[in-house]
Amino acid sequence: MKLIKDKVAKLSFVALLVSVTAAMFYTPTASAHGEKSQAAFMRMRTIHWFDLNWSKDELTVNDTMTISGKFHVFAGWPETVDKPEISFLNIGIPGPVFIRAGSWIGGQLVPRSVTLELGETYEFKVLLKARRPGDWHVHTMMNVKGGGPIIGPGKWVTISGSMANFKNPITTLTGETIDLETYNLSNTYFWHTFWYALGIAWVAYWARKPMFIPRIIAVDSGKADSLISATDRKVALAFAAGSIAIVAMSMSSTNEQYPVTTPLQAGLLRGMKPLEMPAPTVSVKVEDATYRVPGRAMQMTLTVTNNGDAPIRLGEFNTAGVRFLDAAVSKDESGYPDDLLAEEGLTVSDNSALAPGQSRTIQVTASDAAWEVYRLADLIYDPDSRFAGLLFFYDDAGGRQMVMVDAPLIPSFI
Amino acid sequence: MSASQSAVRSRAEAVKVSRTFDWLILFTLFFVILGGYHVHFMLTGGDWDFWTDWKDRRLWVTVLPIVGITFPAAVQSVLWWRYRLPFGAVVAVLGLLFGEWVNRYFNFWGWTYFPVNFVFPSNFMPGAIVLDVILMLSNSMQLTAVLGGLGYGLLFYPGNWPIIAPLHVPVEYNGMMMTLADLQGYHYVRTGTPEYIRMVEKGTLRTFGKDVAPVSAFFSGFVSIIIYFLWHFFGKWFGSTAFTQST
């Protein structure tokens, strides 16, 4: 007897462990640190984030900050990723450490998914309100249906204070102001406790009497009907009728209390307004491009033609959020994340001003540890080994022109 | 154990042992059902149950009773036909809700800090009680499937409405109208659950105007009938003792 008892006890604990580990440990994605493991071509040839600005890097709970900037939807979107016809401007943070108080593309609020056009550039802004203290890596992010999340550059932001002080007041259209952080919580607990207790009461009613062994013996010997008494039937009827009555009553009292409710809102926003970008007057032809593995440097031979009316110089190469600058031409003043910024990472064989109407072939080298750190060099192992990026040319008056480059990349191992 | 020697020496002892067995079996049953039902439910119901901004009047109402009647039907068939115990559906739902609450409270809230008022589970208890009572009073699987299955589908939305209605109050937010539940989904950032995978208000029941919830509930009830039959047989098959030796 002891043996069987032990066995059953042991088995129940195994069952308990299995079930507990199986389902109860499920947690929604809490990490937003996929940036480095995302295939390099995904980051280089889909959404190009630039002119990014994180308005703060330190704030206390309830403070707000914005991430603003632009993104260019690459015209040479890879065949292996679905086109951004249904996309959602998200934010890459580890769970709701901030709340997203607002997000806009081209001035339009985008709580919905949007359609983006290839080759266009959009302005965006995300307003965040600090909720949970800690150091968080805050990334720009675009989810593309069929393409997955496309993670942009991230910057460390520190939130101090206490989450207990976090407030999220909202005024409804019925004129009530509520705190969304705790709203409806006691009502939820009340009803769940109520129904759970009723369920336990029903099981307890039957568990008062002997359950398994005597009952199976009775059933097996043909005396099943004797197991349910007239009282049992009355109690059962009361449970069922009571449950239905409570559902009906609680439903109608809820409707009285909340006469105005609307269905959940969903939909796709088409026709997002892109940024009006004047056609660049600089044209660039990529003659060849190689990635030198030992030197962690990408070398491009470019033929640049200036069709405009002001002399220009190359100031920046930006790919996958990594910015290679020629310090003599352009400097970062936005507090861009250090690990993504190569302040002197761009070397140009001849970067003297290119006069209007002139053309010149130059050697451009973009070198920085970021190639390795951000695993961009893995591009050479991608199924479609092309690179893409943004070139920024500057004139003396502070004007800037953006030119896309897109070309095959040949690795060099010596 | 040898067959020639009884393990108990008196009737009192037999009763005591039988009672111990009762609790051990009920305890084991609870957690085994919990595990199986919870995993099944997470894979089939998933996001519909995780987030308030998925609890719409169309797909949530349709999908959850259908995937939720499975284990109650199977457990009922074992407990009723073999033991005449009429709490199969309720014990299954108690297990599911227990697992879900542990998961939502400790993981969604305790670990990832999603507010509980955004991630609480759906309530299945009214339907489960009615399902158990119908089987007990009718002693008929067919009647339980038809009446109980339909009831299970129909009671789901009204049984949850007192909990979710407050979240369907509209707000105006930066020039757009949304419900508080929509706003929860927008505020509390989910990197892995973008807006476009939210399956709400999709479907073809457009001709019924704004009364989609009752229509969805009826449809759900009809499918629940079929699923009930199916899982009742699964339960019978699992509960079969043909492969153990009788003494």
Ligand SMILES: [Cu+2]
């Ligand atoms: Cu990160």
